[in-house]
Amino acid sequence: MSKSKREADITWNYCDNVPPNRLQVKCKFCSHTCWGGIARMKQHLAGTKKDVIPCCSVPDDVKDIFVKMLKGKEKKTEDGSFDCGGDLSREVTKGKNDLQQMTINATYKNREDVIREICSCIYGNALPFNLVRSPLFIQMLKAVGEYGKGLKPPSYHEVRVSYLKKAVDNVKQGLEKYKTDWEKWGCTLMCDGWTDGKGRSLTNFLVNSPSGTVFLKSIDTSDVIKDGKKMFELLDSMVEEIGEDHVVQVVTDGASNLVAAGRMLMEKRTKLFWSPCAAHCLDLVLEDIGELPVFYNTISNAKKITTYIYRHTWVLNLYRSYSNGRELARPAVTRFATSFLTLNCIKQQKNALRSMFASEEWATSPHANKSEGKQVMNLVLSDGRFWRSITYCLKCVIPLVKVLRLVDGDAKPAMPYIYEAMDRAKEQIAENFQKIETRYKKVWKIIDTRWNLQLHRPLHAAAYYLNPR
Template identity: 35%
Template sequence: MAGKGSRTDPAWQYGVEKQVPAEGAMKGYKYLMCKFCEKIITRGVHRLKAHLAGTHKNTSPCPLVPPVVKEEMKQFLKDFESSKFRYQRNFEEAINGGAYFVGSGGVNGSVGANAPEHGNCCPSVQRGVRGPMDRFVNTPGDDEEGPTSGGKMTPTTVREQRNKVCLDIGRFFYENGIPFNVANSPSFVSMLRSVGNYGRGLKPPTMYELRNWILQEEVKTTNATVDEIKATWKTTRVSLLSDGWSDMRNKSLINFLVNNQHGTVFLKTVDASDCIKNAQKLFELLDGVIEEIGEDVVIQVVTDNASAYKAAGTLLMEKRKSLYWTPCATHCIDPMLEKIGDLTQQKNALIKAKKG
């Protein structure tokens, strides 16, 4: 929820912040309470406005709201929807016109005295003075036929067309701060292949589609993939992997993953701050996860080689005779390499290498 310094939304004056204390593993939350009917609103100030306006959208209407406030909230919601669709329309017009940036002036905004006119194509779009890369990217006048137009393409033309596409992709990476290694992702390659198969005129998904039906479909696909892997567990047996790490608040967290030859499935993350150095509690934690998966399914438990984990692994093998504990090879090799790096003859070489 927004901090007090940023609460400029007019609906804040009709709500009271309510703190819900943390309970067990659940963290605390801040909710809003309607000043008129004292209903708790759990999804922020936008839902409070819907409650006060009586839209019946995601919340029940307030029975005690004054008519003046109700009409005020209705108008705010109407203006919000209008601005949302106006922004989307301007965005699509800018893309259709070959522009990359939309000015902050809205539909009738001005972006500078030297900005050329574009008729109905979003006057707030600034053309020609965006940056040094503009000489290389496509402009509204550059509507040359692409490789799929049916004409015979020379090697030079193919190279030029590909360069234009690569520059657009590069700008997308740079503007949004996307790591370059994302280009190695199979899903990135698959996305470009699908766009190419569709051809010209593809309307890209909006942010609302990305966070609604597209996300829901991807969740279904992921769940189906996980279920397929889980169906093989009883046949192949599995290894339970424990991966410890610390978050920004120095909480000791453990990721539990299940692995077999068909793939690795993330099971859950557990806050183990109170038991990370306690062998008995680690044993109880690992034993509970094995019970959740199934003792007849788990044949190996892999953790790091800290003394507490080693003792917990021994307790596991004593209780469950069908599995064995294995220290993580990486955790074994890392301390060895650190010790080697501390040797005088190696340390000087490492220092020089880091400086070079």
């Protein structure tokens, strides 16, 4: 393009060439680059979505210029002139000086003011920063921007009543497509209990099918959670609501009241199966193993170490200087698994702990002369009995924790794979002790009692999905 033609086209006020490619241009507002020269850049600035993505930062007055320009091209007259409309003609005759008033700096300043207000709202209401990554947040801002000036904010009543009811109705409408799959493939009713900040026992009911998992409802079960018969009646009513012919199995945790409720449910609804949650069963396995004397004593001693270190700031800082910032406490998928993972952390930091308690800094500190400090130091610097017990415990439970991560992770494997994983875990425990049965016999017995007896039926229900109606 000649220099004179380039200067005559106002598009060049809002884009630049990308050397050395003459046909590649870059938008000054959003820095988007595209091929095809300014012809495609005009589509980009006008937001037509024709062969190029629209600009997300172009000012409205600039966008209007290019929208009118493109419409004018569509109305091109036979003599080659353009019917761009009076508004566009006036804009062009103003010359570059007027068009360049909307500079990049001014555009950035306007955006900065808006972003500052958005951030003030987030900071002032202690909202999580991840909110800005939410598609709903982005969609909201786009809707506000497209509305333009004069938008009246929603009232408290609209947020709390009017539009909340509309949102609930929309969710119910979206649920209909899932109900169709329930009728076709069958589904699983899942029951999950939890306690809120007010101490209420709430139970969530969810429905799983090949099309996905949906939340059905949440009920305050504070008055009935301990009563097996009442929980049976609640589960039975949920099955009735979904449709008995559509429910393949009902999954709850393995608490005694829900075990009783599940058995009563199977007696009444002979076409479905009840099964406890695999993750909860594994949690109970770990709980029972933790009650064995060697496990109980080892975990108690480990807690003494972590509690003492984290309760005293000076000791904690000293430990961190020897561990290079590595912590002892570790989060886990369940509360009983946490104890065993803490044992693993203590084992990994054995050298750091022993070096700390053998250091001159510790020996000359006031903590070294106190009974609690001496007790913890003796545990860490013992002749090896404490450390041998940790190794023994981990050989027994780490294979089980791996299965727990499998069943409690985001990827939900089918029950037959979980059974296989549990069998492999048992074999791994045996191999960890060179298959000397006396060393792992009690652990195997607990696994068989909790796992095999409670989770025997789901194989039939899982197979149901392989042969849908």
